Amino acid sequence: MSTTLTSGANDLVAFDRRGDGPAIVFVAGAGPFRAIDPWTTETAERAAAAGLTTIVYDRLGRGESVAAGVIDLDRELAAIAALIDEVGGSAVLCGHSSGCTIALAAAVRGLPVDGLMLWEAPIGGQAGGAAAWAAEVLRRIDGGDLEGALTHYMKDMPPEWLDGARRSPMWEAMVAGVVSYVADAQSLAWIESEPLPDLLAGIRVPVAFLTGTHTFPMMLDAARAVVAAIPGATHASIDGKDHAWNPAAMADEAVRFVTGRTRRDGPPLLA
Structure with missing residues (x-):
């Protein structure tokens, strides 16, 4: 299919x-x-x-x-x-x-x-801080710090989510895939603009x-x-x-x- x-x-x-x-x-x-x-x-x-x-x-x-x-x-x-x-x-x-x-x-x-x-x-909402958060995610991606970008992306999620992700055999793939989060970060910053x-x-x-x-x-x-x-x-x-x-x-x-x-x-x- x-x-x-x-x-x-x-x-x-x-x-x-x-x-x-x-x-x-x-x-x-x-x-x-x-x-x-x-x-x-x-x-x-x-x-x-x-x-x-x-x-x-x-x-x-x-x-x-x-x-x-x-x-x-x-x-x-x-x-x-x-x-x-x-x-x-x-x-x-x-x-x-x-x-x-x-x-x-x-x-x-x-x-x-x-x-x-x-x-x-x-x-x-406008006080949610998404613009600054998204800018930092994108800065880390641009600088090649993909693990740091993923960690920052998940910083406001329940901490057990990040802990579980780090222990997962998919962690390296998740880190590599953070480059696909740019649209997510931009849209979340836009919705609070x-x-x-x-x-x-x-x-x-x-x-x-x-x-x-x-x-x-x-x-x-x-x-x-x-x-x-x-x-x-x-x-x-x-x-x-x-x-x-x-x-x-x-x-x-x-x-x-x-x-x-x-x-x-x-x-x-x-x-």
Whole structure:
């Protein structure tokens, strides 16, 4: 099922396409790709069996989407645009963690997005410090300190996550893959660059902010902020914990959301 396409930025993008119906593209956050993320694959398989076209792709610089140079937000959005074109020119985007802010940036920049499903976007507000944090991550990547970049990227996550990563046999691969986190860092800095209503109020597609039944308080704060900023956005809690969703529950929610979405009155998207 795995196939490839070339984006408008001339990047090779590897992906799995399943099913036949209205489309959803899954946008991973920092780290995951298909070979190490069976949960998103299972979600996509279930949703495809229920009538959707699903796309799960390796973010640029991960897995089979081999990329060199600075893998910035513009290149990642070009990859998403190419995947949307692959499924007929419009799709819902389902972002996970920092993949949510990439998906939001795609909508704001005018990609043909039919709707947004946002799973636990780590949005801290303008006082969240993301700009300085992102600048330091990028400085360390530019300087070749990839382990330092990864450590800094994870500094505000639960400390056991970093401890577990260091003990993992995947640690060296994770360090090497931090170059693919540039788009994540840039999108997280962007989402805190202005008040959310100024950044997001022009979005005119359905938006569902989803959190797990066992989540972190900041995710609930972020949900309230995003729902307040985007006209008609909703928040729902579904089965999930430790920042991960339950594939069966998420597939059901994806089918409900994608098949039930309606475009609101007004301009299609903020330019």
